[in-house]
Amino acid sequence: MKQRSSLVKSTFIIMIVSLISRFLGFVRDMLIANNFGAGMYTDAYNLAVSVPETIFTLVGLAISTAFLPMLSKIKAQKGQKRMYEFANNVINILFVISLFLFVVTSIFSKEIVYIFGPSEETALIAIKLLRITLLNLLFLSINACFTALLQVNEDFVIPSILGLFFNLPMILYLLFFNNYDILGLTIANVIGNFFRVAVQVPSLLNHEYKYKFIIDIKDERLKAIVVLIIPVIIGAGANSLNMVVDKYIALKFPSGSVSALDYAQKLIIFINTIIAASVTSVAYPLMANMRSNEDIHGFLEILKKSILYLAILLIPITFGVIIFSEDIVKIVYARGAFDKNAVQITSFALLGYGFGIFFTGLRDILNSTLFSMGKTKVTTVNGVVGVIINITFCIILSRYFGIMGIALASVIAMAVTAILLFRSVIKLEKDFIINDIIKKIVLITISSLIMGLVIIIVVINLRNTLGSIPLVLFGGIIGVVVYFTLCHIFKIEEIIEIKSLILKRIKR
Numbered sequence: 001m002k003q004r005s006s007l008v009k010s011t012f013i014i015m016i017v018s019l020i021s022r023f024l025g026f027v028r029d030m031l032i033a034n035n036f037g038a039g040m041y042t043d044a045y046n047l048a049v050s051v052p053e054t055i056f057t058l059v060g061l062a063i064s065t066a067f068l069p070m071l072s073k074i075k076a077q078k079g080q081k082r083m084y085e086f087a088n089n090v091i092n093i094l095f096v097i098s099l100f101l102f103v104v105t106s107i108f109s110k111e112i113v114y115i116f117g118p119s120e121e122t123a124l125i126a127i128k129l130l131r132i133t134l135l136n137l138l139f140l141s142i143n144a145c146f147t148a149l150l151q152v153n154e155d156f157v158i159p160s161i162l163g164l165f166f167n168l169p170m171i172l173y174l175l176f177f178n179n180y181d182i183l184g185l186t187i188a189n190v191i192g193n194f195f196r197v198a199v200q201v202p203s204l205l206n207h208e209y210k211y212k213f214i215i216d217i218k219d220e221r222l223k224a225i226v227v228l229i230i231p232v233i234i235g236a237g238a239n240s241l242n243m244v245v246d247k248y249i250a251l252k253f254p255s256g257s258v259s260a261l262d263y264a265q266k267l268i269i270f271i272n273t274i275i276a277a278s279v280t281s282v283a284y285p286l287m288a289n290m291r292s293n294e295d296i297h298g299f300l301e302i303l304k305k306s307i308l309y310l311a312i313l314l315i316p317i318t319f320g321v322i323i324f325s326e327d328i329v330k331i332v333y334a335r336g337a338f339d340k341n342a343v344q345i346t347s348f349a350l351l352g353y354g355f356g357i358f359f360t361g362l363r364d365i366l367n368s369t370l371f372s373m374g375k376t377k378v379t380t381v382n383g384v385v386g387v388i389i390n391i392t393f394c395i396i397l398s399r400y401f402g403i404m405g406i407a408l409a410s411v412i413a414m415a416v417t418a419i420l421l422f423r424s425v426i427k428l429e430k431d432f433i434i435n436d437i438i439k440k441i442v443l444i445t446i447s448s449l450i451m452g453l454v455i456i457i458v459v460i461n462l463r464n465t466l467g468s469i470p471l472v473l474f475g476g477i478i479g480v481v482v483y484f485t486l487c488h489i490f491k492i493e494e495i496i497e498i499k500s501l502i503l504k505r506i507k508r
Contacts, residue, residue, distance in 0.1 A: 018160045031174040033335070035180065036182065037336070042258075043251075049133050051130055051133065055137060056137060068152060070225055083152070098140075102134050116248055142197050245394055249394050275313045277364070287299050291372055311358065318448070320476065321350065324475065386417035
């Protein structure tokens with residue numbers, strides 16, 4: 001009961017903090033859309049930013065994901081001081097690797113950009129910007145390690161607000177520099193990534209962390225992590241690889257298609273950061289600590305509750321995004337240089353991605369579960385399957401449905417990956433009973449479907465009367481009332497838990 005309460009409370013706090021942080025991300029995206037629209041400059045910027053992020057996912061995230069369970073194990077067995085000694089060793093080695101990658105990719109930046117096949121004008125801009133964004137490799141790697149240290153110490157708030165410090169330089173640049181251009185925005189992006197690292201230092205010091213320059217490649221625990229690196233690279237990097245494939249194929253469509261996909265992905269990422277990432281960022285270190293302390297019952301309870309909380313929040317949101325896809329794009333982006341054509345193609349992309357919201361969250365929590373168990377080879381197989389499915393369906397569906405087909409291909413890959421991961425967890429943990437989970441997910445889906453039908457009736461009758469903002473607000477309020485009423489009728493106990501926590505917070 002205590003573990004369940006800790007998960008709910010910590011997740012609720014992080015969701016609120018993340019909401020504020022991600023709101024600034026939306027402000028940033030709205031300013032970019034207003035000032036640059038969806039065209040050559042934003043295509044170049046998105047390509048330049050995505051390259052170091054993809055490399056980081058394949059290297060830095062791999063090490064930090066294998067890193068967290070090991071930190072938890074060392075802390076449980078030998079104490080915090082020894083944990084920090086090992087952490088410094090990994091941080092220093094990771095920084096050296098990132099520095100090497102920075103030098104290599106800087107030399108071959110032109111060749112990297114042309115792999116994506118952009119137009120000549122877009123490529124020339126992207127090459128220039130990429131040589132700047134590659135600095136992010138150094139900051140992203142350290143950021144991942146610092147975040148893992150805070151999470152092992154069950155300090156979740158600071159990692160949840162890092163987006164605020166990342167977005168602030170770009171927002172200030174777009175608001176207060178009259179002669180702004182895409183180069184300045186790129187520099188602001190790099191400054192934001194530096195701030196994400198710097199802001200974690202005071203919290204680490206409060207947890208008695210002290211940095212020391214230690215490099216010991218003979219450390220047996222380091223070798224254990226190295227064994228896990230390749231599987232984790234494929235498993236954790238599958239999503240980023242899918243996004244790269246999406247953008248590569250989108251380059252074959254009219255100018256602005258890459259940016260439309262990126263704008264739609266950011267809306268989906270916003271939802272998953274507020275909800276799925278909030279649940280995962282709390283559940284993952286808790287599960288890792290429970291595995292280290294051999295508390296299997298607590299581990300399975302946290303996993304079960306994490307899946308159900310995701311279902312309760314993400315399944316109805318899926319229906320809402322599908323119904324209001326065009327209105328959401330208009331509200332967030334439709335201003336300035338972001339014209340009707342940009343709204344249309346971005347709406348198609350959002351509609352496609354919308355179907356995969358719950359599967360994305362489920363995939364992330366199950367990946368984290370397997371990482372905490374040290375079963376990274378399982379994620380490797382599932383990650384490979386997901387990438388192959390995405391590439392195959394991307395090629396096929398894009399021919400018939402255009403940009404929406406690219407998004408739908410990603411959704412299919414996410415769904416299959418999530419189902420395979422779920423099956424793997426069940427096989428590994430024989431005591432994990434799923435009947436209750438499946439029953440409740442079915443009831444949640446039925447409630448969401450009825451909610452969606454009610455909202456559609458409202459939209460049909462009020463579409464010509466209300467604008468996008470009041471229509472979404474009014475339809476959303478009615479949908480929430482209908483949904484939670486049905487969940488109460490179906491007696492889904494997790495809804496009662498969430499309601500009780502919210503009411504307690506409001507009273508305080």
